[in-house]
Amino acid sequence: MTDEMTARAIRSAWRASEQSLYSIGGGDVERYQLAVRLVRAIVDELGGVRSTDELVDRWPQAAEIVAGALDGTGLTLGALPLDQVAGAAFALRHAALQAEETRRARTELIAAARSDGADWVVLHETGDLLAGFADPYGSTRMHLGSGLAIVAAVQPDLTTGVAVRTLTVVRLDPHTGDLVDDDPGIADLTYSDSASFRSGEAALREVVEETAAAERIG
Template sequence: MRDPGPAPDARQAASELLRLWTAAAERAFAGSAHQPDIYLRTTRLVGAVAQRLRESGRGLEPLVVAWAEHRELVRRVVESSELLTSDGLDVEAVAGAAFAMRYREALEEVTLDDRLAALAQAAPGAGWLVLEESGYRPGDPFVPYRRLEVDPATGRALLVTTRPDETFTACVHTVERGRIDLETGRLASGEPGDGGHVLHEAASAEEREVWVTRLKDS
């Protein structure tokens, strides 16, 4: 049985730590562009630490817990292989880069688990289900909108989004056909046999929702 998802405090903690991790990741590689040896050793160590984090568990909670001893984690990873060294490297930056890398993967895992949990809880014959929704539904050039709907019986999916137009005074509304893998929760563009990627654009939320209804009925 899949984990229903991280507790809200774990999500919040990871989100707050991400700023620190991102800044550290930028610092880890900022000065190594003209130092191939430093760049290689940094990249190798970041990758090894990220792999250790993957082994600690799925999702965001293990990541938040591990950060409490991140310097010790780097030390243990270095000691695990003769190919790794932290000599001359910014250990704090290396740790931050590895955690930032793992955060992106863990967040995707949480998203997939949330989708599968929602699909599992859907009542038989309930019809289309909104799996994800964020932003301003009517459309705002500065507040992106995103909605993912799926038919639990078939995996058919619609991704509804907005983006600013070229003048940033109005929105372009889009509806994209796709398919959710009912085993993994992953979203793929297009449907088998329909010619691949299909994207419909509209000038208003009303016109966009007409496309949504039309595509659901097709």
């Protein structure tokens, strides 16, 4: 298996290739359309790859994989750079695999929390609330009974640009954590300091629980 530092460099190169490939100037529509078709064909060729780690390990065979896609479709690279086309395809497949792995991890967290008899589950938490933009905080806490989730984030104030803490309630699928409604009309709050943010978060949990109880009764 490729070491993590090398894997990060490879993934970064894929993203750069994707950006370069699709930054086709001069209104060359045919070239752009060919790039899209080629990338799609290579992604199909990578359909049997089932994890992001496996995808990284397959990168040294990129030229062979591209050749297989070309043989299967009858397409040609034309003037398109092989490394950019391959990198863009690997980037697209990586995004899909990453989404699958994230969804699978959420589902496992939810199932474990239900098994433990919990009322809430933390689906995501990163960063440091006190670090501002140096290490931006973000979290998603879902109420298991309703799927209502509190999304916390640190982001710039639109007027001053300083870091503010925000709390938003969204509705997720209570079994998978997939987004169902990004604005169920419960809360969209902003705080200037960490202490008020934490108090607001605790109060918002109570609001969510009360809303969930009312929905069950209704």
